[in-house]
Amino acid sequence: MIIVIDFGSQFNQLIARRVRENNVYCQIEPSDIPVNKIKDLNPDGIILSGGPSSIYEKNSPSIDSTLFDLGVPILGICYGMHYMVHTLGGKIKKAAKREYGFAHLNIIESNPLFKDMETGFQSWMSHGDSAIELPDDFVITASTENTAIAAIANHEKKFYGLQLHPEVEHSVNGTKMIRHFLFDVCDCEQSWSMKSFCDGAISQIKTAVGDKKVIMGLSGGVDSSVAATLIHEAIGKNLFCIFVDNGLLRKNEKKDLEKNLTTNLDLNIRFVDAKEKFLSKLEGVTDPEKKRKIIGKLFIEVFESESNKIEGAQFLGQGTLYPDIIESKSAFGGPTSIIKSHHNVGGLPEKMKLKLIEPLQLLFKDEVRKLGTELGIKDELVWRQPFPGPGLAIRIMGEITPSRLNILREADAVLLEEIKQAGLYRKLWQSFAVLLPIKSVGVMGDKRTFENCIAIRAVTSNDAMTADWAKLPHDLLGQISNRIINEVENINRVVFDITSKPPGTIEWE
Ligand code: XMP
DSSP states (O other): OEEEEESSOTTHHHHHHHHHHTTOOEEEEETTOOHHHHHHHOOSEEEEOOOSSOTTSTTOOOOOGGGGGSOOOEEEETHHHHHHHHHTTOEEEEEEEEEEEEEEEEEOSOOGGGTTOOSEEEEEEEEEEEEEEOOTTOEEEEEOSSOSOSEEEETTTTEEEESSOTTSTTSTTHHHHHHHIIIIISOOOOOOOHHHHHHHHHHHHHHHHTTOEEEEEEOSSHHHHHHHHHHHHHHGGGEEEEEEEOSOOOTTHHHHHHHHHHHHSOOOEEEEEOHHHHHHHHTTOOOHHHHHHHHHHHHHHHHHHHHTTSTTEEEEEOOOOHHHHHHHSOTTSSOOOOSSOOTTSSSHHHHHTOEEEOTTTTOOHHHHHHHHHHTTOOHHHHTOOOOOTTGGGGGBOSOOOHHHHHHHHHHHHHHHHHHHHTTOTTTSSEEEEEEEEEEEEEEETTEEEEEEEEEEEEEEOSSSSSBEEOOOOHHHHHHHHHHHHHHSTTEEEEEEOOOOBTTSOSSOO
16 A cells, blocks of 8 residues: 655645556555554555645644655655655755746656656646755656756665656656556555445444434435445445435436436435525525525525434435545645635534544545446446536526526536437536526527527536536537527527636536
């Protein structure tokens, strides 16, 4: 197994994921972990993550330096490399020129990390400090135009440092470097799989819950369905699921979900109709964050009152994934720049005095899908595109009214039908319609119209942290536009959103 020491990088989960993609078990630990505990875990290798701090800053993260005496191979990435250099007697300095984004990496000395690679290629950098002097027994293995010391090695001790971020998709050969660290440096075995994660998670849930009851909200999406199935595997009928219809679902969604959930999963589910409650509270509200807060608060109320009917529950199950957590929390757990207030994180457990069970919190979406398949969940459910908790409320710009909900539902249904027919549904991370708050002039049947506008949003992504707009074929776009305008009343214009994330977000609100 590999331990990733968390120095606060936004990418540390990505590092763990790259390791797990190679079927090697990986655990992330905070930098204040005692070295004895690391020793007990007996890792084959340690990765020191990057981080936002500068090594010379007060309170910059550090780890007990006896880590370097364990005789275990270490790979330091960015801040992790700076930490290694600084601790072992080298020097780090603020770089004359920040290096952010792509840089051409020139290999100076071949080493196990760069095995079978050409002598130069693109890498992805993000640093303000650089190493200027190396500790004893280290050599420079690569450089870039701005950074003389871009990769280092101490071959004898099997310590390696990379200024670049190999975990980021844009670093050419980055995944290879990680693979080489695992197998050529650390001699790891490929023994970890979704099956072993699944078995481990089930036994952990069993131990944590015992014969107590767990309550869980189901949305009908992949995450809550997979989490519920996993918990169900562990504790069976002591899991009680609640599905709240908030009136913000897509066309036929409730019917489809009812069919899918009850026939695909042998779960204990209560369906609650709370449409009126949600829509009346949302009347006249146009601010996106206000919408989210209202929906989140109401959801908690409805959920709480339903769960009060289930006596003696002590746990709350949630299908929270890692991206939900990092977008709502900083790397150190404090509140920083909350991009959007995801309503499935926080709030509920404190209020209900329940302990949380979040078996998917270290997984990315594609891993959750693999786990779903491992658990025997049908493809139709496992491959559902994500749908946000606040539902159509954040896809109607401006006020939410029953008639605007209907317009969006119909347009969205057409769009999804066409995407599925074109065989693109699984290839896209999400594809949906957005109802804009503007009207525009058109002409239909020789008559002037002044009607609503629909935006088509379709993105590709691996984890929703970044996304690219999908290059849908023009014919398909034409067909979607044509059908929406012909089949959905009160729409006379369709536009296509060509914004990636960042700078846009996937949803419009
Ligand atoms: P953004 O719009 O932030 O979305 O790029 C990233 C992913 O999260 C989903 N999303 C939400 N999911 N509650 C949720 O459960 C929310 O408030 C929420 N906002 C966005 C979005 O659909 C995308 O998959």
